[in-house]
Amino acid sequence: MTGKSSRASGDRRQPLALAAVLLLQGIAAVFFVGDAVGDMLLDPTSPEGMLESLVALALVAGVVLSGLQLRAALERLATQERTLDTARGKLSDVIATQFQAWGLTPAERDVGLLALKGLDVSDIAALRGAAQGTVRAQLTRIYAKAGVSGRAQFGAWFVEDLLEDDLTLAPNEKTAARTAERS
Amino acid sequence: MSRDLDRGAEAAPLPPDPWDPLVRISHWLIAGVVLVNGLLSKPGGNLHVWLGWVALGTLAVRLLWGFVGPSEARFSAFLPDPVGALRHLRDLLRGRPSEYPSHNPAGAIMVYALWGCLAIVVATGLVMTDMKSPVTIAEDRAAVAAGDWSVLVDDSETAESDHEGDGIAKELHELAANLMLLLAMVHVGGVVIESRALRRNLVRPMLTGRGKMK
Structure with a gap:
């Protein structure tokens, strides 16, 4: 270490x-x-x-x-x-910081977190006491702000880091390339 | 550890850790130049002019960094927002300012004000020294000292209006420099107040680049 x-x-x-x-x-x-x-x-x-x-x-x-x-x-x-x-194990910190960087509103942060936890639109709507259409619109805005195509990519955004083999701190061309892609 | 426990995803994001090395070095370079040239060095002296050019170079690189740097250092992260600045000051007075990934809106206004003052001071300084680099000035002075007074002859036909312009430049130079020193004091005061309100040392990230307590 x-x-x-x-x-x-x-x-x-x-x-x-x-x-x-x-x-x-x-x-x-x-x-x-x-x-x-x-x-x-x-x-x-x-x-x-x-x-x-x-x-x-x-x-x-x-x-x-x-x-x-x-x-x-x-x-x-x-x-x-x-x-x-x-x-x-600081994933929730990483998520909160990233949500802020994407400029999500407080409501969108809540919806985004619930979506990451695997709840579907009707569950989220029931939990938040909102219409399903509202939640769908919020999710669409979240995906647009994050620059992802949909829920699968949205979830993958946070897991992807863990699946890389470069957890050791070696400078890595792939990492740099991915950063460039993201920004 | 308790910091981690009370932090859900809907809680405030982590305190930002934004100052990259270029922002830090340029910050302290400019702070040093402003202090030395504003309070210590002889106005119009060699050191004063050299340091003025250092400030010009540093400011140029920092402004370039505002376009090509990482997101927190880019202008797009802290566009001037007077309404947001007033809101931030109100929140600060109530003792609960929010966290921002880059400069807070009031700090951003301060940054632009300081840069503006510095630009005026540098520009008027250049007018007063006839845009001559310190190298040329030193050469001219050496020539005069050696008995060759020809460099002192003002060969431009507009010498009269030039001197008038120099007077205005001098006034502006001193005005902007004093304003900058005043703003710098307000800036330091703001950092102290905000550090108290946020309960974390805001100077340390500017010194070491590490704001997070790990």
């Missing part, structure tokens, strides 16, 4: 270093672009000016690309954390 947790903290330090370098690059790019623009204004056709513009362009492109890479790393970490929380 200690081996795992030290690996986890190593995973956590990587984005920190990436972010620090990204900011350094950004600040350097601003200084360099400021200098290059000054030189360009003095003499737009000088070879130095053109070279400086090229370097400035490369710096800016580097900043943007590092940013995207950092975001991918952070999303991978978040997925791993959610997976671990699910595995630790």
